[in-house]
Amino acid sequence: MIRIPRPLLNEIISQAKESAPLEACGLIAGTTGLAKMVIPMSNLDQSPQHFMMDPKEQFAAAKTIRKNGYQLLAIYHSHPSSPARPSAEDVRLALTPDVAHVIISLVQPSTPEVRAFKIEDGVIEEEELEIVDEQ
Amino acid sequence: MEIIVNGKKIQLPGPISVGPLLALEQVRMPEMVSVELNGRILRREEFDRTILGTGDQVEFLYFMGGGA
Numbered sequence: 001m002i003r004i005p006r007p008l009l010n011e012i013i014s015q016a017k018e019s020a021p022l023e024a025c026g027l028i029a030g031t032t033g034l035a036k037m038v039i040p041m042s043n044l045d046q047s048p049q050h051f052m053m054d055p056k057e058q059f060a061a062a063k064t065i066r067k068n069g070y071q072l073l074a075i076y077h078s079h080p081s082s083p084a085r086p087s088a089e090d091v092r093l094a095l096t097p098d099v100a101h102v103i104i105s106l107v108q109p110s111t112p113e114v115r116a117f118k119i120e121d122g123v124i125e126e127e128e129l130e131i132v133d134e135q
Numbered sequence: 136m137e138i139i140v141n142g143k144k145i146q147l148p149g150p151i152s153v154g155p156l157l158a159l160e161q162v163r164m165p166e167m168v169s170v171e172l173n174g175r176i177l178r179r180e181e182f183d184r185t186i187l188g189t190g191d192q193v194e195f196l197y198f199m200g201g202g203a
Binding site: 023025041045047048049050051052053055056058059062063066075077079080081082086087088089090093094095096101 | 141142164167169171176194196197198199200201202203
């Protein structure tokens with residue numbers, strides 16, 4: 001299970017909406033399944049149907065995550081005009097072990113759908129995503 | 136010989152190049168990783184000819200991409 005505080009989730013959704021019709025992408029880091037920070041990343045592909053992160057940004061993000069004592073919990077990206085489920089390309093490029101893949105669908109822009117998945121060796125398994133409201 | 140890989144110190148019996156290091160780190164698809172050595176991203180053709188030395192800092196990570 002991955003738990004995301006609502007303000008962080010809102011950041012991701014805002015980025016997805018601002019990037020539309022292009023895909024947005026980024027990283028979610030935290031500890032023991034609880035998201036503590038979101039790192040928006042550039043989409044080198046600048047495409048409505050693909051994303052590829054910039055390795056330079058990835059290395060910088062990895063160091064930032066480590067410096068904060070966090071772990072990479074999830075890779076997120078948007079599907080501007082398709083449902084929130086992994087595409088064949090998402091599965092093919094799910095290479096990083098032990099992370100969730102969070103997908104934000106903007107098919108209904110006023111009510112974005114956000115779902116999380118584990119993708120290991122080509123096998124997709126939905127992961128529970130809990131939105132944490134501030135106490 | 137001690138080097139730092141993704142922020143963790145590891146001990147190696149002797150000099151090793153980046154390619155075999157990735158194998159040692161159980162990277163299954165080395166063609167799908169980026170490698171940074173002491174802050175510089177290596178070109179793929181450098182993997183096997185770049186010999187690591189004591190104290191080198193190596194970062195590697197998989198490409199992150201996908202599609203709708």
